[in-house]
Amino acid sequence: MKLKLHSVCLLSLIAFFFGSSTAFISADDHGEITVKKNGKKVTVKIDGKLFTEYLFEGNNKPILYPIIGPGEVPMTRNYPMKKDVPNEASDHPHHRSLWFTHGAVNNISFWHEGKNAGTQVHSGFEKLAGGKKGIIKTKNLWKGPKGNTVLTDVRTITISKDGDSRVIDYEVTMHASNGKVVLGDTKEGTMGIRTNSLLRLKKDDRRGVKKVTGKALNSGGQKDRSLWGKRAAWVDYWGEVDGKTVGIAIFDHPKNPRHPTWWHARDYGLVAANPFGVHDFERKKPGTGDMTIEDGKKITFKYRFIFHKGNADQAKIGEKYKSFAKDK
Numbered sequence: 001m002k003l004k005l006h007s008v009c010l011l012s013l014i015a016f017f018f019g020s021s022t023a024f025i026s027a028d029d030h031g032e033i034t035v036k037k038n039g040k041k042v043t044v045k046i047d048g049k050l051f052t053e054y055l056f057e058g059n060n061k062p063i064l065y066p067i068i069g070p071g072e073v074p075m076t077r078n079y080p081m082k083k084d085v086p087n088e089a090s091d092h093p094h095h096r097s098l099w100f101t102h103g104a105v106n107n108i109s110f111w112h113e114g115k116n117a118g119t120q121v122h123s124g125f126e127k128l129a130g131g132k133k134g135i136i137k138t139k140n141l142w143k144g145p146k147g148n149t150v151l152t153d154v155r156t157i158t159i160s161k162d163g164d165s166r167v168i169d170y171e172v173t174m175h176a177s178n179g180k181v182v183l184g185d186t187k188e189g190t191m192g193i194r195t196n197s198l199l200r201l202k203k204d205d206r207r208g209v210k211k212v213t214g215k216a217l218n219s220g221g222q223k224d225r226s227l228w229g230k231r232a233a234w235v236d237y238w239g240e241v242d243g244k245t246v247g248i249a250i251f252d253h254p255k256n257p258r259h260p261t262w263w264h265a266r267d268y269g270l271v272a273a274n275p276f277g278v279h280d281f282e283r284k285k286p287g288t289g290d291m292t293i294e295d296g297k298k299i300t301f302k303y304r305f306i307f308h309k310g311n312a313d314q315a316k317i318g319e320k321y322k323s324f325a326k327d328k
Contacts (some may be wrong), residue, residue, distance in 0.1 A: 002183075005208075007326070020190055025046045029174070030044075032046065032052075032131065032132060033134040033203075034130045034134070035044050035050075035128050035130040035135065036128075037125070037128060037134060039053065040057040040058055041053045041055045041056065041188060042056070043127060044159050046161060049068070049174070050066075051063070051068055051166060052064045052066065053065060053066065054138075056122040056138065060094070060110075061096070061099050061100075061110065061111050062099070062100075063096045063098060063118065064097055064098040064157070064277060065081055065096065065097035065098070066078070067307065068166075069248075069307035070166065070246055070307065070308065071309070073241045073242055073244055073246045074196055075199075075246065075248055076098060076169055076195060077196060077197055077269065079093070080096065080257065081097070086208075087210060088202050088301065089196045089197065089207070089208065089268070091205065091207060093113065095192065095194035095270055097194060098149075098168075098305070100155065100191050100301075101181070101189025101190065101194055102190045102264075103184070103186045103189050104183070104185070104189075104231050105151065105182070106146050106182055107117065107149060108160075110142060111186075112188070114144050117142050118143060118150065119142075120140050120142055120143075121141045121142075122139075123138075123139045123140060123141050123152075125137065125139075126139060126154065127139055127156075132160070133158055133159060133160045134158070134160075135158050136157040136159075137156045137157075138154070138155055138157075139152065139153070139154055140152065140154075140155065148178075149177070150178065151178065151181045151293070152175045152177045153172050153173060153174045154172075155173070157171045165306050165308040165315070166307045166309060167304065167305065167306050167307075168304070168307075169289065169302070169305075170302070170304070172190065172209070172301050173217070173298050174299050174300075174301075175293075175298045175313070176291060176293040176294060176297055177300070179295050180292060180295045181292070182290055182291070182293075183276050183290065183291045183293070184287075184290055185277060185278055185279045185287050185289035185290050186276065186277050186280065186324050187274060187277035187280035189272060190274045190275070190276065190301075191272060191273040191274075191301065192264075192270065192271065193248065194263040195214070195269040195270075195271065195272055196241055196269075197209055197269060198211065198212060198213050198214065199212075199238065199242065199247075199269060200212040200214050201216060201224050201225060201269075208267050212239070213239035214237055214269070216237045216238075217236050218235045218263065219260070220234075222305060223312060224267070227262070227263055227320060228263065228265050228266060228267075229262060229281035229282070230262065230281075231261065231321045232260050232263060233259070233321055233325070234249055234251045234263055234317060235250055235263055236249040236250075236311075236315075236317050237271055238308075238312065245314075246309060246310075246313060247309075247312065247315060247317075249305070249306040249312065249315065249317045249320070250271060250305055251303060251304040251305075251306070251320075251321050251324050251325075252273050252303060253301075254302070256300075256301050257272065257291065257299060261274065261280070261289060263302050264281075264282045276289045276290070276291055306320060
């Protein structure tokens with residue numbers, strides 16, 4: 001115990017003398033929620049069971065995969081991390097479980113993959129902690145295809161429990177550290193998740209998706225395929241997986257720029273909050289949705305994911321959003 005306390009004190013002193021850029025990093029392996037770095041990933045467990053892993057290397061962007069919901073139900077698609085999974089389509093390999101990125105950043109796509117696409121490069125951890133909540137705080141470089149840094153970000157991922165539900169709060173502060181940044185007007189973005197294929201709204205016999213159970217609703221009362229391109233404070237996709245009804249609700253924080261956001265919410269299981277794609281969503285003049293971060297300035301986005309039992313009404317998603325909206 002004395003050795004552990006001495007180690008904590010030493011790390012705290014290091015953080016104090018070197019400033020906030022060298023933040024205190026810890027990994028609590030004994031609380032209700034444990035957070036532990038293991039090679040190129042950080043494993044998060046809730047009550048001793050795997051909830052998710054933060055994969056900070058090995059993809060063109062950091063992702064959370066897998067994500068295990070209530071009743072030990074897998075909540076996101078396996079492809080392309082795992083291939084040839086029954087009832088899964090192998091489309092859009094850049095839809096990797098849960099991620100944050102955008103399709104036009106200084107005219108570079110960080111949404112897609114390939115030699116002309118940008119990549120998000122993990123540059124370090126600022127904090128890893130467990131206990132009542134799990135915290136993963138990281139620094140990242142957005143690199144263009146020629147290796148130049150377009151911008152940097154700090155993202156804080158907080159994991160918590162809410163009864164049977166499991167919650168991810170995802171906050172990203174984007175910093176125009178290397179000159180002006182223009183987040184371009186395109187539907188291809190931004191805070192995204194690709195659901196378990198059973199939560200899709202439509203089958204795809206050609207790609208082997210023979211069974212779906214999904215339903216969808218947003219805060220404005222719109223349902224299913226009508227969610228695409230609409231503005232809403234939250235959306236929820238749910239359905240039956242392994243005999244259990246489970247859902248994924250995503251909240252847009254009221255302090256986010258252009259709240260309530262537009263939703264790139266597809267019937268094949270892509271759900272993404274996108275405050276930039278005005279041209280695509282509302283058929284307005286190209287560039288209408290552009291957002292500029294001036295050189296040296298920052299902008300922050302906050303989202304919440306709730307992995308819950310039941311449908312949107314049973315999970316009281318509307319009530320939970322009101323509580324989330326009060327959080328400053």
